[in-house]
Amino acid sequence: MYDLAALSTGLMNLFSPYILFLFIVGFLIGFIVGAVPGFNDASLLAILLPFALFLEPTGALVVTATIYGAAQTSGAIPAILLNIPGTPGNSATVLEGYPMARSGRAGYALGVSLTASAVGAVIGGLLALVAAPIIGAFALGFGPAEMFLVALFGLSIVSALTGGSLVRGLLATTFGMLVGLIGVDAMTAFPRGTYGLYVLYDGLPLIPLLLGLFGFSELVFMMSQGTIAQEGSKNAGLKDVMAGVMDAFRYRVCLIYSSVIGSFVGVIPGPGATVGSFVAYGQARQWSREPQKFGTGHAEGLIASEASNNSVAATAIVPVLTLGLPGSASATIILAALYLQGVVPGPQLFMNFQVEAYTVILSLILTGIMSLVLGVPLTCLFRNITNVPTSYLVPVVAILLFTGAMAWRFNPADILILITFGVLGILMKVYGYSIPAFLLAVILSPLMESNFLRAQNIGGLGIFFESTVSKVFVVLTILSLASPLIARWRGRKILDDAGV
């Protein structure tokens, strides 16, 4: 199950001069841009993805994963200094980090968050190394029916957990599935949903589509925010940061259990870093000797949030690499990167691309270590990046967005596709429809269709209920779809019992 040769090749790959150079570039980009408030990690990944794809597959995957990991770490900077989470995963960080900054301990809080992020990423990465081969070996026995059901489960969990409501999540998913089926049919070469446009015969190009959905819509919201510059960055010198870095190790128990909680949440496709950090934060409050200090700037709460969101980032890659199921918007974009590099998402992914998978996981562990080595000076140097006015940011991001759409295949039609999906992304955000669910459905629906037809040809509809794995995934799909209804029913029952 554990292929040590593949693991050592992955390690050697990561430390080859070229990949190491790309890793450092990815880390710097992720760390610096992750610190810009109002610009989330998924949008950043989407905008930089077209440029990363000009690299060879391992380099592109390492850069993408490193940007993702580094943005999680530096997202704590605006959360602490400005009360604005850099990424959604840093939402719980503001609860303790901002009160600490307001009481003149900004540098200390930044130092604590760096240590917590580093420990979280390393523990999460190590657990991912243990879990991935186990799930990968289990997934090897999957046939077309199981592969269809795994994809269906992934879609059900993302649409149930990431949308405003279950119905809206499902509408976004089914719409995405239909959009994913645009192009020539694989069996008979009949053009479906192409409207006679030759540019759509190969299906919708993924790059302009995801740049529109994530980048364009994000840019519109950034433009509507006006200038971001606010207070902050006081008392954040090297000495203060180092004091926080060292002091965080005093809370080693909290560091470890928060990282483990985050790692478990990360392996489950769906909840993501935000849920993971709030679960760990709540647990830290329960287990703390000073729970009354939570909310006033307590280091334990900050550690729980940051250790957890970084370990989620490390283990969230496991369902992507082993089952092709992303648990968050960023993981969906990493899946898109794999797909665009010719790696077919699905249960066979890990076993067929073990070296690449190990390299990606190891790069996330190295990102954690670098959070301490490079993170301390970078935090002191770039803490003012949180004050960059939107008026300067928007033109630069816009040009990156449009150049990215063009760079993929130099077809001006991609700009029009970007605008179309940009408008769609804005509408989906405004009206509460899940964009990650839509994107995942676009990626998975062609694979689902081919597996569905293949399975049906082998054993008719009954094949979807034959094996134990199939039955388990059918039950899990039903449970994931029923979970929002059960949660709503329980909430109403509690209110009724309380007489509200």
Added chain:
Amino acid sequence: MLSRINNYVFPAIVALFALSYGLQIVGQRYSVVLFPTAILVLIAILLILIVVEKKTEKNEISFSFSAARPALTLIGMSLLYYFSIISLGFDLSNLWFSFVGSLVMGIRPLKALVIAVATAIVLYGISRAMDFNVPLPFWM
């Protein structure tokens, strides 16, 4: 009334796309229509559920042109980029697009020019380093 119409903007887009997609595959072979038909049926059910859900749900989203201004600006800018790529080619369009973009965001012309030149140089460097097959303008 306007807010009620707003509730149906996205479902209406989905319904129109589903309808047009459905019409394109009518009468085709079993393997072509089977999977999309299942999705179309699901979409129809979900659209009905959304209409029913909206009758009881209060939605405060409303459309205003001032709120839509950033989106309209960005759409205008992307169309501008589209036409400038065709007429000016890749490198030149990046330069002047960045300049116009900075002006739109309220940056003073001299600073906008500095940003535009810097962006264009960086992008030119990236495009050469990554061996982009850069498209030339139509007149070259």
